[in-house]
Amino acid sequence: MKHFALLMLLSTGALAQEALTEEELFVAESAPGPAEAVTSFLEAAHEGDFARAAKWLSLEKLNPEVRAVEGPRLARRFMFLLDQFLTLDAAKLNASPGDTVVAAGELPLGRVRIPVQLSKQADGTWHFNSRTVKAIDPLFEENGSPLWELLPQWLIRRSLGPLGAWQWLGLLTMFVIGWALSRLSSAVLRPLLVKLTKLTANTWDDALVLRLVKPLRMFLFMVAMAVGTRALAFPMNAQSTVDDIVRAGLVAAMVWGLIVVGGLIAEALEEKASKDNDFRSARAVRTQVSVLRRVITAIVAVIGGALVLLQFPPVRHVGMSLLASAGVAGVVIGLAAQRTISNLLAGIQIGLTQPMRIGDTVIVENEWGWIEEITLTYVVVKVWDLRRVVLPISYFLEKPFQNWSRTSTEILGTAEVWADYRTDVDAVRAEVTRVVEAQRDTLWNGKVNSVQVTNLTDKAMLLRVLISADDSGKAFDLRCILRERVMKFLQQQQYGLPVLRAEVPLLQNGNGEPPTTRVQRDA
Template identity: 35%
Template structure:
């Protein structure tokens, strides 16, 4: 090993030792302002950073041994990609830790959580593909393939485009969904008559927890091609409604008083608003609609069930004559 190589490795070792000692520096009072970023970045990146320094020193010091230099270059590219991926994960975790813990409390928090993760995943994919392309270019026999991977052109790019056309479409749709401000993590949405809460927005699919705890997974392209209801577009409050049929002789004022009692005694009602209205009439019945607000989708669902059950029980026990009836006349 030449003197130049020894000197380069020695310098790299000294710098790496200084990097490993950086944990003490970040604990000093002067570093408190940025400790929330420096501490996790140091813990996650020190090993790949040391690997990059040592490999870079070896590459700079080695002049002979082409085979050894190629191995060092491959390891250096992989180490740089490793370092960048670690930094991206740290950035994502730090960004999430700086957000409020309750994602439903703030629309801006939900939007940030929805946008950060797809961007990090897309960037990680780009870094990985770039690293693979650079590694392939270090081998003369694979240089063309490596350039094709880097430029997304040529035969390999065409094959990848044809085989992954759906995945790429979903990935671009995921970016569109994340930044279109129409769907965020924590939103309550209705799809094909079923409501649920958005659990996760990925590049290729959206995970929704339905009201009965089933998990519905849809491709992101579904949300760019089909309409859906977003009950929490601007706030988390949800207004639930029920409809019941009663006889034309029913006293709506008395039903309204019982509804007020049921609503005000329910812990699910958020004390914001409620209303009872006659919204339709048929030859046999009148249709009474009750609307009441709740803090979120699950609470609104339970409140609707409780109100429906309470009103039916009240009509059955106290005014069975107000239940829907079929009338007929007989003329001898």
């Protein structure tokens, strides 16, 4: 309480910012460190004493009335974020002498990660700083669960393994709801599909609808689980495991459906062959269909099992081994066929994982271009000068490549210009701002615009102009414009472009001494 009272005095400006007295220095040295601060916060929060836990949050900017309400609420939410998404290592929280800020880790917020930091106060105590406190609500809105805030404290505090008791109950509830919704959906869809199949004369589609009910039910169940578990706000590791299981279930459902469709096609061919008057021909067809059915089913099952295993990182190597074993068949029919099968499998894997898509901007083999076409065996890259680079699809699994639009087409671009030391950098910034503002509706997206001195030599300084654009093509055009305009601007300045500086010794006069007067120098 003494430390907290001292902190409040500091935050209101009642205590002057002066050198610490001997007594204050002793208090600061004996104050708990960042590891103890985190431990104290979590202990108070887990006990349900959020008012006490809020004392470890930097809330100086809030008035006492608001702090009394907001402090416990923020502490409750912050406890959830730390428990679910951050593994704290107390050994890394020990501050060195002179440290004023210590990072405890990072929390995910969309595509970025927000640092969790503790700052040393004037009294020597450590609190979660104001930057971290301001991020609590956005972080909870992104990663939290609206159900969690409605639960009683006694249920929140209980945990079983990596999940809380409420999450286990929620998972069980989602399992039951997903199972019920999958059966209900299939029960609704089945009559509709049966009515549609009655419009056709053949019976093949009728059997297809009846046999696809179970794979469809499994598929819908996995979709329901994928959607429902998001509301439970699992920890990152647990959510990753659930996502792996859901993806594996979706793959298994699709493989199951493919096997069912293949079986129906085989049965239809066998039925058609049985109606043939030529008995020998019918037997030959039935034998061929039976063998092909078993071979195709085995191949689909092996590939499907491998794809299922690929969803789980601990056994991913087993899945890769199963996929690689598909090349054994290629040994029988020749090395060329093995290579073809390898490319086909690579195409299947790329189709599932999608490291690149049609239209993505990529750099492959030092060539900049766009993905124009993706097949099972090769990929066509359209280069900027309209040439086409054709690469085997296995290339994108075996070698690294740059994808500039994997998650977003937005990109940063730079334009570097050498300038004299006497160049007015602020004037260059103003000129760059004027240029990019003129391109706001066409090239510049209005997000990033800066000019920095990034290098110094004995002759000049390097100015780097950093801008942002909606895609790489616009960024390239804007970079070219900036180089031209900045160069033109520097040419118009008295001290703009870099010059070569040299020390030239003066000629000596007839006495062997350097000239001392202007007349002597002009002579």
